[in-house]
Amino acid sequence: MLKFQNTLTGNLEEFQPLDRNNVKLYICGPTVWSFAHIGNFRTFIFGDILRRYLKYKNYNLTHAMNLTDVDDRIINEAKKAGKTINAFTEPFVQAFWEDADALGLERPELAPRATEHIAEMISLIEKLIENGHAYESDGSIYYRISAFKDYGKLSKINFKGNVSGASGRVDTDKYDKENANDFALWKLVDADEPTGWDASFGRGRPGWHVECSAMAMKYFGETFDIHAGGVDLKFPHHENEIAQSEGATNKQFARVWLHAEHLKVEGETMSKSLGNYYTFRDLIEKGYTATAIRYLLLSVPYYKQLNFTFETLDGAENTLERLRDFRKRLVEANLLDGEDLNLQKSTEKYLSEFEAALDDNLNTSAALAALHNLVRETNSALANETVLIGNRDEILQTIEKIDSVLGIFGAEKPAELLEAEIENMINERQETRRNRNFARSDEVRDLLAAQGIVLEDTKDGVRWKRK
Numbered sequence: 001m002l003k004f005q006n007t008l009t010g011n012l013e014e015f016q017p018l019d020r021n022n023v024k025l026y027i028c029g030p031t032v033w034s035f036a037h038i039g040n041f042r043t044f045i046f047g048d049i050l051r052r053y054l055k056y057k058n059y060n061l062t063h064a065m066n067l068t069d070v071d072d073r074i075i076n077e078a079k080k081a082g083k084t085i086n087a088f089t090e091p092f093v094q095a096f097w098e099d100a101d102a103l104g105l106e107r108p109e110l111a112p113r114a115t116e117h118i119a120e121m122i123s124l125i126e127k128l129i130e131n132g133h134a135y136e137s138d139g140s141i142y143y144r145i146s147a148f149k150d151y152g153k154l155s156k157i158n159f160k161g162n163v164s165g166a167s168g169r170v171d172t173d174k175y176d177k178e179n180a181n182d183f184a185l186w187k188l189v190d191a192d193e194p195t196g197w198d199a200s201f202g203r204g205r206p207g208w209h210v211e212c213s214a215m216a217m218k219y220f221g222e223t224f225d226i227h228a229g230g231v232d233l234k235f236p237h238h239e240n241e242i243a244q245s246e247g248a249t250n251k252q253f254a255r256v257w258l259h260a261e262h263l264k265v266e267g268e269t270m271s272k273s274l275g276n277y278y279t280f281r282d283l284i285e286k287g288y289t290a291t292a293i294r295y296l297l298l299s300v301p302y303y304k305q306l307n308f309t310f311e312t313l314d315g316a317e318n319t320l321e322r323l324r325d326f327r328k329r330l331v332e333a334n335l336l337d338g339e340d341l342n343l344q345k346s347t348e349k350y351l352s353e354f355e356a357a358l359d360d361n362l363n364t365s366a367a368l369a370a371l372h373n374l375v376r377e378t379n380s381a382l383a384n385e386t387v388l389i390g391n392r393d394e395i396l397q398t399i400e401k402i403d404s405v406l407g408i409f410g411a412e413k414p415a416e417l418l419e420a421e422i423e424n425m426i427n428e429r430q431e432t433r434r435n436r437n438f439a440r441s442d443e444v445r446d447l448l449a450a451q452g453i454v455l456e457d458t459k460d461g462v463r464w465k466r467k
């Protein structure tokens, strides 16, 4: 039975979608003003495990992830670069998908962009003005949180009495708001500002929070199954999404809310000023592999803080190499026909442990433990020569099932096929060298290198290994 820790209720609950043939999952996506960092990708990898496991459990799924391609930073950075916001964000959109693909993130079915849904945001704001949940002040439109009695129900923050002036940290002199916690739905822009849209309530641009409400409801309707994101979005972003959506519809917005905890680096909060800020690309430049980064980021369950260190990343590289070596050894082993019953039982047990771990609020570390136990037991069975052909088939299938969720072995071809190809290429290189066609032999060597295959010339001929 699949259970999630629902932030909204505070309980571990059985997952009961409105329609198991069309589960609707909305995850807040990146703001495309720079390259995404590893904290962002921790959340997106959690989202990927969530979507893959729902599919594993035979739910049909529509997964939406928005791209925030307009906000104050984007407008300012675009201005500095002398570009339109679209020209400024486009390379970061492309970079995000490249990084996501490299990390093995399955593409969401829907990836709506904020700037393409301004009309939906405007009509949502109109509805909120009409029913008294929003008001105009100095040309901007604000959400009136005192009009939404459930405000605070997600973050469990008590806002009663927390009115204008109660908190010295809230900048209230800049805007004329009724309440310090009221937030902008629509911001007035200057007449000469190139980024702006016309609305019945004046020319301006949307606030960040209203984007997600408008896009989620456009694609998923007023009520849908799961809304997820990083824990830093719980307040105010998600609290505000609920206020906007439910304030407009009077119906429950998302039924289950899931939040991925913070990522720390060497025990500290990641920040540029501390010099411990890493994008995915920074780690690739340091020579780490995308699958090891993925492994590390999913190795701690999403509901716990993850402490990223280079030591654990090195460990992840080694672990993955061991896992792949294991699979290769198993594929290549000379085995006898039949099936060992004890090993068969263990294989089934580890698969059900894997499923039980993920059923329990996506406990990925327990899921990995089940995989490692399967590998350990199979290794000792290989040493004792009790692995038979039937066991091998079953174990390889089990690993494939597990990896359909974890995605850590890498999208490699079956080892045998790959090896035959490598041998063929090595033979071709030897032959072209004998024929003194060095251009082609170098080309073949480079093709192999691009696949991570290193050649070693020995007196017994050419040996190869994976980098």
Ligand SMILES: [Zn+2]
Binding pocket: 027, 028, 029, 212, 237
């Ligand atoms: Zn959002």
